[in-house]
Amino acid sequence: MERLRPGVADLVVALARRLAAHPSVVPLLAVAPEAGDESAIAAQHGTAHLALAVATACAVIDQAHLPSVVDRAAAAVGVGIGAAAVLLRAAPMPPAYAEALLARIRSEYVLPRQSFGSVRVSGNRFALIEGRLPDGVDFVGNGLVAVVDGGAVIRTGVADGDVKVQLSVLAEAPPEVESGWEEVVEVSWRAAEGRASVVGPDGAARLRDRTPPWPGEYRLRVHARGRDDGDSDFERYRLTVWAAPAAPQIVHRRTDRLGHRLRGEPEPLRPARPEHAYRWIRRSPLSVAATVTVATGATVEEVLRAFGADPDRPTAIRDIEKDLSLRRGADPWVAVLDTAEAVLAVEFNGFEGSRGPVLRAASARGRAASMFWNVNALTQLSFAERGRLLASFEPWGDVDADPVVTAALAGLDFAEPGDRAETGLVAVERFTGRGISAADLTRIQDAGIGFRVARRA
Template sequence: MAELAGPVALAMPLVVARVPTTPAAELGRLRASADGDTWPIRRSAFGQHAVAPRLGFGGRSGTGDSPVRDALGSLPPLLVERLLGALELTVPELDLTGVPDLTGLLGEPFTGGFGVVCMEGTSEAVNGAAMLDQIRPGAVPLVAALARRLATHPRVAALLVVQPGITGEQDVAAAHGAAWLALAVATAAAVLHRAGLQPWAVEPPAVLGVAIGTAVLLLREAPMPPGYAAALLARARADYLLPFGSSGSAPVSGHRFALLEGSGVPEVEFGGNGLVAVVPGGAVIRTGVETGHVRILLNVLEGPPPDVATGWEEIVEVSWRAAVGGASVVGPHEGEPHLRKVTPPWPGDYRLRVHARGRDDTDGSEHYELVVWEAPEAPEIVYARTDRLGHRLRGEPEPARPEPPETTYRWLRRSSLGEAATVTVVTGADAADVLRAFGADPARPESMRTIGEDLMRRQSIDPWVAVLDVGGAVLAVEYNGWQGSTVPVLTRVSAGGRAASMFWNVNAVTRLSFAEHGEVLLSVEPFADIEAPPQIAASLADLDFADHHRGKKMMGLVAVQRFTGHGITAEDLARIEAADIGFRIVPDLPTLYPSRPKPGDPIGFAIETLAGLSEPQLRDLAWWAAAEAARIAGLGDDPDIVASVAARALTPEAHLRARRSQLGDGEHRWAWLALHRATNPDPLAAVTDTLDAARYAVGPHAANLVADAQTRITRPDPP
């Protein structure tokens, strides 16, 4: 060790000088990250949670059998590449004169053959470290073992100390990380060059791969420098900005979670206000659920909220004192990373307003909002106290609280329709009529599972529907579909009575629609103050779509049930899924709209000229563009297209083929759309929209088509 310590100590300053600050600081924070002593305001420049791809070498697993390689593989690939680029030319410069012969510390060299399997794009450092692990067993762990012992040698240990004059968080972390990386690089270079290896096996990338992995192991073990905690807190305080917000889920155990500076949620009584109890360093919140998670929204404001929120069953405001700052949302264990150390990172008096809803429910609808701001200590304020749990905890008689009408649809959240669907209820028609109105063939049933697997395989969103006759009405259910919300389907399906549908998707887009005797009465994204005709008004009574907490899709289904006299139940859905029968839909062609300006219109330059042409001239241009699209696409002799162009209208056969072309595996979609758009009742829109579809239909010939169109527009045939 004495012989090795001298050359390593002499080499370390050169390596330190070459390590860039940012990646050095990333390494230097490893122990703090492992201990949880970080703040959410710090973001990794290299994607902290990225993981390098694992490799398989010589039949070995590539994980768990080499701590150095596993440590190297745990780093973000960009960080490894940055260090490799910074130090690759430094390794050959290191003066390691005097390093003893270390071959006696290793076993016999590997003499057999081996195969190497590398993932494309993997770092040379990762590949080189794995190669060394194979051709000289014991060399890589020897580097880690000797570096760990060298760290205690007086000559080396003195170089690992961060000087007192370094105070900034990044500077302290960088000095710490660079010093330990320098120890690992110098040790790896010394050991590997004196371990009886061929020169090709100890090229700089391989040496640095072993060194970086070794540095990760050592930095996870080494304590952070004495001044790091103060520097980190100072940085957190300097970087913290208001307002601050976060959301996620809070872990719950024993009917409680907490906002605390420390960890471990204490046992408390909630008999005072029934919701929140102040404890040293924060507050504990009483939940309805005993164990699991609850959804939470947290906001830290510069001052008190401008008003008291509505739509919550319990609201209580309390004061609490922060000893240091940086309280986290915790439960039986630490919560989500983005809910850690979320309050201001400085001590003082704070107000906390806790909002709760759904504590009486068992369907997973329990929600909380925590609002924090700095303010002097003040008395507790109770703004709302309406749930039954709160009354029980306070020793008060439980209120007789009517359930909101949408409660009957809470089962939907945990069903197969929870994320996206359209539910349509139809009266005055049988199941076969409903299927035909949707564009499905009653004579072609398929397994719902088969349809789903086919669409998944093709990554398609082609529409399909399942139906159920419930006596007096037919339910049409679309999983992740929306045909029941379209005007053509609603018009047809309501011909013999009434129809209503509710659509929702994962992007929180919704649509509520009503139709009667072939007329769509209303189809809207439901928000507050819906202007509804008289025959719909009663169906919307007491449904506050502005209150998103109540569940817009559930309230929409209430309106559907009120309008049609029938709704969907969990049992109905179970019957549909047990039957496992669905029907593929051939969708309607897109609705044609009057002319309107569109960005990127290929003939935008000629709009004024077009507006001056007569309707016959515009019709000629539209059908010329449609015919050209078909001709260039190789469909010029297709009899259905020839007949449609001659009639200047889609024949029944052509109309069906045009609809089928819109499916995922349909052919010549844009050519058929061009023909469809040529039928637009608005002649100006017929020209512009047909040309727009035609240029996609002809693909590489689009420029010529647009040029020909420009010529025809500027020099049209006389009317």
């Protein structure tokens, strides 16, 4: 239509907009009081504006002198639909719509609810709130969260950036306080309408309208971790909400340095966590899924044979990846690096190094250990010595294992959210005496050589 008669579509929109505001037409666009629920009101509202737009298009197209080969009815409907879409973007919904929409939302709202996402932080803060963040919030009371009208503001460690947030809405108070968090504070707030969102100071909501769609008293438990690190990629929050009468705040945990500073308390001495040395993994090609295997007392050839690869058949990594992409395949392959202390075997999105036969063979004349992780949060930490598999398990709680494995795990907390792969790599390094570094991975990538692994029965 635009090619045949430029400007016709814009004319239809302009005329339909003027007609929609005409006193004679306004009553025709109104939704009947007995329209019913949210979907019925929306349907009548849309139908009326579509009818107006199509009628306007018919009148304009009749005067457009289109070629005879053009189906005028089809042209009118097509232009009318486009014009209606433009009109409806600006047309206010009927007065009864808001109440009907809220009724539908309430009827569909069930507990528990879980949401995951991130929020844009600015000025060291974000909020769970019904409106916008207020200015001048004071965190002296508990060092983490301040209650404001319609919600609560959370004090972050990073000044600007995206931080990860998990929001849980429960039917009742959680039975216990989760471990693995450095600061945990519980407060009460009153919702004027409900449906609070996780928002940053810019007003952009990443987790929109997530709390119950009813006014009333609510309890909020804020969990924080990583505020002292100054790295938004590893700063995390968990917000847990449930309906409960107003009560005094409870500080369940207070261990980070930032919280102590904000409360005006002496900062605690916190030893460096060894797993933080492996955080570079999350910014590398291994971030999503990988297995890192370290073997001592073995040659590169012996490690490759342990994996089921042929040392005499190296292949360019780019060729392997291209082949797998074209075939949409997942055939295993491994890249290796010979260091003075051990042989490193790296699988990009593979898991052969977590298999018992591979580790037993790789450890025939020494030790071998591996850490596997993938995008589904599955992990496997494995240890072998002198051809014997000592342990292979999903690292989580206490492990009943050989003393040499227990020594490698000493002081490591796998319950810490978010750092399980990094913590497992610390255990691998302790057990074998050699870890993997960012420089090691760069050497492997620069070499660009991989070895295909034969599939095992």
